[in-house]
Amino acid sequence: MNKSIAAAALLALMLAWPGNSAGAVGAAAWNASYEGGANPVQKPAPGKKGSGADVYTALQKGIAREAKAACSRLPHDSRVACLARALEDTLPRQQRKAIRYxxxxxxxxxxxxxxxxxAPRNGISLGSMSxxxxxxxxxxxxxxxxxHGYHTMKAILLADQAEQEASGNPKWDSRLYHVAFLGDPSESNPWMLQISGHHLAVxxxxxxxxxxxxxxxVGIEPRISAAGGRTYGPMEGRLQASYELFRxxxxxxxxxxxxEEKFEDVRLGPGRDARFPEHEGLPYSHLDDKQKRKVREAVTGWAIDAHPSDMPQLLADYFxxxxxxxxxxxxxxxxxxxxxxxxxxxxGPRLWIESVVKREAAMPGRGHVHSVWRDRKADYGGCFF
Structure with a gap:
């Protein structure tokens, strides 16, 4: 595919994608249709309002300028490594050791x-942080x-807190999300940032x-939540695009x-790396032009969570x-x-996106979805499988 044509097509898709406003349109439509070797478990620090108040409150606020100022003049990859080291600098010695693998x-x-x-996680919990x-x-x-990826993360953690408060079950607490660095955060050597919790793994x-x-x-329950006067529906745009394709x-x-197979959960979830089945279903070539565009829109709904420096090349390869x-x-x-x-x-030859509707665990009638985006070539940076 000609690179300039591909770039123009990608820009058009991103602008037209129904979830480009962080799911607001899809959220409104969904609401209208409804009536009604890891570390041991770390105990979160006490909160002011419920068990997850510190993380819940912090996520609703903007990012403090001083938290990113020292790394602001660097290019993206170097900036991420710089910010990872800056996070380590705020941690006590035991946590600095615990965050690295x-x-x-x-x-x-x-x-x-x-x-x-x-399933104990790598790293340290958000709830254990100062x-x-x-x-x-x-x-x-x-x-x-x-x-977009940060908005998705934030919205999922806020929804998890709503689920936790509705159920009273501490296992869904947003403060139990963990962050870990695999390898040394570096401007040149391989390393990985891992964020993992109840409804998100990156x-x-x-x-x-x-x-x-x-x-x-990426998972969610409830599909639509509210916090700080804002409504969040981080999966609505991508789900809307996907269901419009099949309908x-x-x-x-x-x-x-x-x-033929029936599903209660995603097929290629945790612990199922490199177990891709043989291709099955309807070939893309059997679709008309409008349907082909809907495929590309649905894929963009997941890929838009990638950093803008990575997304264009990913979509150029997928498309x-x-x-x-x-x-x-x-x-x-x-x-x-x-x-x-x-x-x-x-x-596709690289791409794997699947989503499944699950029974609600805590909030009946509010929706519960699991999804996985995998890449046969790029999972874990293409280092292991």
């Missing part, structure tokens, strides 16, 4: 959406993920064979795209003609985005 497959694959007691450390973490995450690599943030797990299929296309010729879409269960077992998938 060797950059090995054993540690890289240690992420999960299971409760902390069942206010200064939490500000430094926010500055690091915002730079590493970019504006594995952002630097100076590796491939750079990216996959595997990336545009004619009966013959739907039959060809339907998968290259030879890649699209080997791209398939599939569904199972239902095309009702509120029905448990509704499952969608888009896969």
């Amino acid at each position: 060797p950059f090995t497959a054993k540690h890289a694959v240690n992420w999960s959406y299971l409760p902390l007691e069942e 206010p200064a450390s939490l500000e430094a973490f926010k500055a690091l995450a915002a730079e590493a993920l970019g504006p 594995n952002r690599t630097y100076h590796t064979r491939e750079q990216g943030l996959t595997p990336m797990f 545009s299929l004619n009966p013959d296309q739907l039959a060809a795209a339907q998968l 290259a003609e030879e890649a699209l010729d080997r791209t398939y879409i599939g569904w199972s269960g239902s095309l009702d985005d509120k029905e448990p077992g509704s499952y969608l998938r888009i896969e």
Whole structure:
């Protein structure tokens, strides 16, 4: 694909993507349709309002200028390494030691959406941080993920706190999210920033064979939440784009795209690295032009969480003609985005995106979704599988 044509197409897609306003349009539509070797578990520091008040309150605020000032003049990759070291500088000695791990497959694959007691995480918890450390973490995450990715992270943690407060179950506390550095944060050597908790896992690599943030797990319950006078629906735009694609299929296309397997959760979640099945479903080449555009919009809905320095090349690779010729879409269960077992998938020679509607665990009628974005070439920077 001609690079200039690809760049123009990517810009058009990003501007037109229905989730470009952080899911606000999709959130409104969804609301209208509804009635009604890791560390031991670290105990969060006491909060002022519920068990997660410090993280919950901090995430609603902007990032303190002084938390990012010292690294502001550096290029992106160097800035991330600088901010990682700045976070370490705010930590007591025990936490400085606990946040670092060797950059090995054993540690890289240690992420999960299971409760902390069942799946201990690498690194240190947000709830164990001082206010200064939490500000430094926010500055690091915002730079590493970019504006859209940081918004997604923030919205998911705020939703988790709503889930925790509604249920009274401490295992969903937003303060139990962990951050770890695999390898030494560096301007030249391979390393990885890992953020992992109940409904989010990010594995952002630097100076590796491939750079990216996959595997990336994104989940949500409730699908729409409110905090600080704002409404958040971080998955609504991408889900809207995905379901519009499958609902545009004619009966013959739907039959060809339907998968035999039924799903209660994502297929390639934690612990299932490099277990990609054979391609199945409806080939991209069997779609009309409008449907092909909907595929690209749906993929962009996930890829927009990548940093702006990475996203254009990722999408250029995913949307290259030879890649699209080997791209398939599939569904199972239902095309009702509120029905448990509704499952969608888009896969290509590199790309794997899947989402599934789950039963609500704490907030009936408010929606519960799991999704995974993987990349056969770039998971964990392409270092291990």
